[in-house]
Amino acid sequence: MAFAALSGPPVDGAGYREYWRVSTEKLDFIYLHPCHGDNAEAAKMYPLIPVGVLAIVNHLLDSGLTGRGLNVPLELRRDETFDPRPWIDARDFSIALIDINWYLHLAGGLDLAALVKEVRPEATVLVGGLTATRFAEEILRRFPAVDAVCRGDGEEPARMLAETCAGRAGHTMEQIPNLAWRDGEEIRFNDQTYIDRDMDRWNYCDLAFLENEKDYYYNSILKWADLATHWLALGRGCRFACYHCDGSSQAQKKLFGRAGLMVRDPELVARDIEVLAGRGVENVSFTHDLVHIGEDYWRTLFAAVRRSGVRVGAMQPFWQSLPCDDFAREFSETFVMKNSYVNVSIETAVEEMRRHIHNCTYYSNAEFFEGLKILKHHGVPIMVYFRLNSPWETAKTMEVNIRCAAEVFRLFPEDAPPIFVSDVPLDPSSPYSHAAGGHGSRFDFSFPELGFDDYYQFSRGIIPVDKVFARPAEKAIDMRRYTEFDHLGKLDVLFVKKLVPRMWERWEELMLSDGKSWDAIRSGVVV
Numbered sequence: 001m002a003f004a005a006l007s008g009p010p011v012d013g014a015g016y017r018e019y020w021r022v023s024t025e026k027l028d029f030i031y032l033h034p035c036h037g038d039n040a041e042a043a044k045m046y047p048l049i050p051v052g053v054l055a056i057v058n059h060l061l062d063s064g065l066t067g068r069g070l071n072v073p074l075e076l077r078r079d080e081t082f083d084p085r086p087w088i089d090a091r092d093f094s095i096a097l098i099d100i101n102w103y104l105h106l107a108g109g110l111d112l113a114a115l116v117k118e119v120r121p122e123a124t125v126l127v128g129g130l131t132a133t134r135f136a137e138e139i140l141r142r143f144p145a146v147d148a149v150c151r152g153d154g155e156e157p158a159r160m161l162a163e164t165c166a167g168r169a170g171h172t173m174e175q176i177p178n179l180a181w182r183d184g185e186e187i188r189f190n191d192q193t194y195i196d197r198d199m200d201r202w203n204y205c206d207l208a209f210l211e212n213e214k215d216y217y218y219n220s221i222l223k224w225a226d227l228a229t230h231w232l233a234l235g236r237g238c239r240f241a242c243y244h245c246d247g248s249s250q251a252q253k254k255l256f257g258r259a260g261l262m263v264r265d266p267e268l269v270a271r272d273i274e275v276l277a278g279r280g281v282e283n284v285s286f287t288h289d290l291v292h293i294g295e296d297y298w299r300t301l302f303a304a305v306r307r308s309g310v311r312v313g314a315m316q317p318f319w320q321s322l323p324c325d326d327f328a329r330e331f332s333e334t335f336v337m338k339n340s341y342v343n344v345s346i347e348t349a350v351e352e353m354r355r356h357i358h359n360c361t362y363y364s365n366a367e368f369f370e371g372l373k374i375l376k377h378h379g380v381p382i383m384v385y386f387r388l389n390s391p392w393e394t395a396k397t398m399e400v401n402i403r404c405a406a407e408v409f410r411l412f413p414e415d416a417p418p419i420f421v422s423d424v425p426l427d428p429s430s431p432y433s434h435a436a437g438g439h440g441s442r443f444d445f446s447f448p449e450l451g452f453d454d455y456y457q458f459s460r461g462i463i464p465v466d467k468v469f470a471r472p473a474e475k476a477i478d479m480r481r482y483t484e485f486d487h488l489g490k491l492d493v494l495f496v497k498k499l500v501p502r503m504w505e506r507w508e509e510l511m512l513s514d515g516k517s518w519d520a521i522r523s524g525v526v527v
Contacts, residue, residue: 027093028166031057031069031209032084032116034098034108035076037461043108044076047219049210050101050129051233051287052154055202057097057209059155060162067093067162069210072112078215084112087211088119094165096120097158100139101129103428106459113145124165128154130246131455133255134428136180138452140187148173148181151189152256153196195257196236199264204233205272217281227282227313227339232272234288235263240320243357243391246427255429263288266297270304277312282339285315292321302334313339320345322363322371328378341381344371348390349404350397352477357390365404365484372411382417384408388506389423392477395510402507403485405500406492421502425463428455 031053035043049071060067068091075082088096096116100109109132113125128150132139136149150157157178163169164176173181177194180187207213217228237258241248252258273284290298314335322344323331331342346368348354354362363371375382386401409416428450457463497504511521 025068025091027067027091028065028168029060029067029095029097029162030088030091030093031067031097031099032088032112033069033071033073034100034105034112035073036104036108036459038107042461044073044080046102046104047071047074047077047216048231049216050099051204051231052101052129052236053099054204054206055199055233056154056158058203058206060159061209062203063159063163065159065162065166065168067209071210071212071216072108074212074216074219078212085115085119088116093120093123094167095124095126095162097162098125098127099129100127100132103131103425103455104459106131106135106456108459110139110143110146113143117145124148124161126150126158126161128158130251130255131428134246135452135455136189137187140180140182144182146182148179151178151180152192153178153194155196155202156194192257197262199233199236199262200268205230205275214280228280229283229285229315230276230281231285231287232269232276233264234269234286234290234293235261237261239292240358240360241431244387244424244426244430246429248431250431251427251429261288261293263293263297266301267304270301270308273305273312274308274310277310281312282336283313283315286317289317289319289321291318291323291327298327299330302330305334311336313337313341315340316342318342318344318371320358320360320362322367323374323380325374325378328374328380332378332380337379337381341383342375343383343385344368344375345385345387346404347385347387348393348397349386349400349482350392350477350479352479353390353392353397356392356477365482369407369411372408376412382412384417384419386419386421386503387424388421388502389425393510394476395507395514395516396479397477398503398507398510400479400482400485402493402496402503403482403488405496405503406488407485409495409499410488410492416499419500419503421500421506425458426450 033047033049033053036046037043057067057069070084070087072082072084075084096113098109098112098116100106109127113127116123116125124147125145126148127139127146132149133151136151139146139149148161150161157176160169160171160176161179164171173179173183173188174190177190178192179190181190182188207216210216217230218226219229237252237256237260238245238247238249239261241250245251246255249260276284290301312335314331316331323342331340346354347357349365349368351362351364372382372384384405386405405419408419508521512518
């Protein structure tokens with residue numbers, strides 16, 4: 001989002017009054033969370049801060065540095081006229097930290113870097129995160145407002161650079177690990193030797209550094225989720241190689257040098273939950289699937305939360321996993337169910353697609369419905385998640401998805417769970433995009449290699465659909481007949497059209513792309 005020059009506060013002062021300062025606040029650093037896109041509505045959609053930022057900023061504060069944080073999309077939610085310029089101008093600081101973790105924030109983060117340099121040209125600008133790590137060289141070569149990029153983990157590199165800029169220590173740029181930086185006309189890359197191996201040192205709870213921290217708890221992009229929510233880090237890394245994801249095991253190894261999954265002590269996580277509940281948090285959302293971490297872990301965590309006497313809701317993501325009866329029972333006994341939900345990500349009801357996409361054994365559709373029945377029995381609120389634009393997606397695979405969604409609604413006739421579907425672009429360092437560039441052969445399709453400009457345009461709101469979304473494979477998947485859905489009638493399936501219109505629209509798109517006419521679609525291939 002481009003920021004216009006501001007000569008002073010508005011005449012009525014309504015938009016900026018609480019940010020305008022007569023005297024300048026002296027700080028060592030500021031932290032800025034950027035917007036997505038140039039569209040005013042999109043700009044305020046993603047106020048969620050990467051959980052790793054809390055560890056970094058709190059580490060700087062615990063090291064004796066002074067700093068404040070501004071979440072620009074959050075402020076735009078509070079006041080659509082908000083401009084960050086007066087907030088930045090009212091602070092005298094040595095370094096600005098900007099997260100460019102998700103590619104949606106690429107352009108917004110670089111806009112903020114330019115704004116910082118305009119207001120405080122003497123300040124150092126440091127960016128970091130998944131996307132910044134992937135495109136460190138392009139960012140430094142093409143955007144002079146950025147002085148350095150932290151590649152990979154950032155707690156110690158950010159501290160060392162902030163201390164140096166603030167005159168608290170004498171580290172040279174060459175001595176700071178993981179740093180890519182501009183040395184005159186040359187781009188320098190220090191060795192990426194810092195890898196965090198002990199998450200239990202870090203503070204993932206405190207938001208006191210952030211302007212309007214209480215409002216931040218209401219940061220969900222889900223309009224119905226009117227709960228004070230805090231995303232709580234359980235670990236770093238992943239054991240899986242999901243085709244679309246920068247957080248996959250392959251991408252983590254490439255970007256962070258991290259192999260496998262590192263997790264926090266469950267007793268410390270339980271203590272964090274107690275702290276957060278004391279601050280008014282109503283829902284603690286877990287960053288990782290507890291089932292994947294392991295039974296000993298979730299049993300220890302749940303028992304510790306119950307011993308504390310804390311009553312708070314929780315969000316558990318089931319990703320390539322399902323609950324056993326013990327898990328669902330203990331989850332319902334540990335957390336407040338009216339403030340809780342679980343996200344069961346089936347992605348696609350075509351079992352062959354699930355196995356091909358993730359290159360691993362996956363549960364069957366029958367097991368999926370058994371898992372939903374277990375959750376229903378224990379009164380656990382459910383969301384079901386489907387993914388669009390997957391490899392091998394066709395009109396036939398979408399028909400299976402529609403019938404599966406209809407069966408979910410039939411299973412819950414009194415209170416149907418929300419079913420979410422989304423078009424998910426390929427992350428810049430995903431296994432899929434690597435395969436597209438000729439680095440792998442697991443995916444049987446033709447696809448252009450993606451680069452910086454593709455993701456920069458996407459983050460501006462200009463979506464190159466033919467590039468960033470998966471195309472159907474050249475070779476159709478071998479589908480069996482899904483007899484478990486044969487009993488569904490026309491009204492069952494039409495219910496999906498009413499409650500999950502995006503799924504139905506995608507089926508129609510695929511039908512038209514196959515050369516079918518609207519008459520053929522209206523005749524009811526699905527129904």
